[in-house]
Amino acid sequence: MSGAGKKESSFRQESGLRGRKRLGAAYAWPMGAWFTLFFVVPLLIIILYSFLEKGIRGGVVFRFSLEAYRQMFNPSYGIVLLRTLWVTAVSTLITILLALPCGYAMAKSRHQTVLLFLVIIPFWTNSLIRIYAWMSILGNEGFINSFLRTLGLVDDYAQLLYNQQAIILVLVYMYLPYAILPIFTAIDKFDFSLLEAGRDLGATKFQAMMKILMPNIKSGILTAFVFTFIPIFGAYTVPLLVGGKDSYMIGNIIVDQIRLRNWPLASAFSMIITVISTAGVLWMMAASKKEAASLKDAHGLREMPGGNGSGKRGDA
Numbered sequence: 001m002s003g004a005g006k007k008e009s010s011f012r013q014e015s016g017l018r019g020r021k022r023l024g025a026a027y028a029w030p031m032g033a034w035f036t037l038f039f040v041v042p043l044l045i046i047i048l049y050s051f052l053e054k055g056i057r058g059g060v061v062f063r064f065s066l067e068a069y070r071q072m073f074n075p076s077y078g079i080v081l082l083r084t085l086w087v088t089a090v091s092t093l094i095t096i097l098l099a100l101p102c103g104y105a106m107a108k109s110r111h112q113t114v115l116l117f118l119v120i121i122p123f124w125t126n127s128l129i130r131i132y133a134w135m136s137i138l139g140n141e142g143f144i145n146s147f148l149r150t151l152g153l154v155d156d157y158a159q160l161l162y163n164q165q166a167i168i169l170v171l172v173y174m175y176l177p178y179a180i181l182p183i184f185t186a187i188d189k190f191d192f193s194l195l196e197a198g199r200d201l202g203a204t205k206f207q208a209m210m211k212i213l214m215p216n217i218k219s220g221i222l223t224a225f226v227f228t229f230i231p232i233f234g235a236y237t238v239p240l241l242v243g244g245k246d247s248y249m250i251g252n253i254i255v256d257q258i259r260l261r262n263w264p265l266a267s268a269f270s271m272i273i274t275v276i277s278t279a280g281v282l283w284m285m286a287a288s289k290k291e292a293a294s295l296k297d298a299h300g301l302r303e304m305p306g307g308n309g310s311g312k313r314g315d316a
Contacts, residue, residue, distance in 0.1 A: 043274065046267045046270050046271065046274070047267070047271065049263050049264055049267035050068055050069070050264055050267035050268040050270075050271050051064055051065065051066070051068075051264075052064070052065060052263075052264050053065040053067065053264065054067070054068075054261075054262050054263070054264050054265070055261075057261075058260075058261025058262075058263070059261060059263060060263050060264060065264070067264065068264035068265045068267065068268035069268050071265055071268075072265070072268055072269065072272075077253070080248055080249065080250060080253060081250060081272075083164075083246070083247075083248070083249065084233060084249040084250045084251075085233075087164060087167055087168060087171070087232075087239075087247075087249065088229060088232045088233045089229075090168055091167075091168045091171040091172055091175070091228070091232050092225060092228045092229045092232060094168065094172050095171075095172050095175055095176055095179045095224075095228050096179055096183075096221065096224055096225060096228070098172065098176060098179075099176060099179035099180045099183050099224055100183060100221075102119075102176075102180050102183075102184075103180055103183035103184035103186075103187050103220070104187055106119075106180070106184045106187075106188075107184055107187040107188040107190070108192075112188075116184075119177050119180050119181065120177065122177060123177065127174065127237065128237065130173070130174065131170060131174075131237060131238060131241050131242065132241070134166075134169070134170050134173065134242065135161060135241065135242060138160040138161045138166055138169075138242070139160075139161055140157040140159075140161075141157070142160075144158075144160060145157040145158060145160065161242055161244075162242065162243060162244035162247070163243070163244050163246070163247065164243070164246060164247055166242045166243070167238055167239050167242055167243045167247050170238050170242050171232050171235060171238055174238065175227075175228045175231060175232060178224070178227040178228050178231070179224035179225075179227065179228050180224075182220045182223035182224045182227065183217065183220045183221060183224050184220075185220060186216075186217035186219055186220025186221070186223075187213075187217050187220065190213065190216050190217060194212050194213075194216075195208045195209070195212055195213060198211070198212045218287070219287065219288050222283075222284050222287050222288070223284060225280075226280045226281060226283075226284045229280060230273075230276070230277045230280055233250070233273060233276060233277075234250065234251050234254075234273045234277075235249065235251050236249065236251030236252045236254070236255050239251065239252055240252055240255075250269055250272065250273065253266075253269055254266045254269050254270055257269070
C-alpha cells in the first residue's frame with residue numbers, strides 16, 4: 001500500500017473512532033442528566049436541609065445549624081436506632097439463609113424459567129396489597145387463628161400481629177426475591193464439577209458446600225446482603241402496618257418528622273440511611289473488585305508454565 005493510501009486509511013480509522021466517541025457521549029448524556037436530576041440533586045437538597053434551622057411554621061430557615069444532629073442524640077432516638085439495626089440484621093440474615101437453598105435449587109433445576117417466573121410474580125403486585133394480605137393471615141380473625149381455634153390450640157386468638165416477629169416475617173417475605181436473584185445468578189455460573197472433585201478428595205457434602213461453593217458465590221451473597229439490608233433499614237410501611245409500640249423504626253421517624261414539618265431532623269435521619277447505603281455499596285464494589293483480581297491471579301497461575309492449567313508443565 002502506498003504512503004497516501006496508508007494516510008487515508010489512518011484518517012478514516014481516526015474519524016470512525018471520533019464518531020463512535022461522539023455517539024457514545026450522545027447515548028450517555030440522557031442517562032447522566034436523568035441521574036443528576038433525580039438522584040444527585042435530591043441528595044444535595046437533603047444534605048443542605050440537614051444543616052439548616054427549622055422554620056417556625058415548618059420548612060427551613062436558611063441559616064447554618066447543627067440542631068438537627070444534636071436532636072438525633074436524644075436517648076429515645078438511640079433506642080429506635082438500635083431496634084432498627086436489630087430488626088434489619090435478623091431479617092437480612094433469615095432472608096439470605098432462605099435464599100441460599102432456593103438459589104441452589106433453581107440453579108440445579110431444569111425448569112429455571114418457570115422458577116424465575118414464580119420468584120418475580122410478587123413484583124407484579126402492589127406492596128401494600130401484599131402487606132394487607134399478611135395482615136389478614138395473621139390477624140385475630142385471620143386464617144392462622146381460625147385454624148388454631150379449629151384444632152383447639154387456642155380459646156380466643158394468638159397475638160400474631162403488632163409485634164417485632166410480625167415485622168420480621170413480612171420483611172423477609174417482601175425482600176426474599178431481592179436475595180434469591182443475585183444468589184441464583186452466582187450459583188448458576190458455578191462449576192459444579194468442583195463439588196464432585198471435592199467429594200472425590202474425601203470432603204463430605206457439607207464440607208464441599210462450605211469450602212468450595214460458598215467462597216465462589218461470595219459476590220452473590222454480598223449483593224443479596226446489600227439489596228436486602230439497605231431497603232429493610234429504611235422501611236416504614238411494614239413497621240407502621242404490622243408493628244406495635246415496640247416496633248417504631250427510623251423510617252417511621254422520618255415520615256413523622258416530615259408530617260410535623262421538621263425537615264432538618266427528617267433530613268438528618270435520612271443522612272444516616274444514605275451513609276449506610278453508600279458504605280454498603282462501596283463495600284460490595286471493593287469486595288467484587290478484590291474477588292475479580294484474585295480470580296485473575298488464579299487464572300494467570302494456571303496459565304504459567306509448570307502450572308496445573310493448560311500451559312505446558314515445566315521440568316521437574
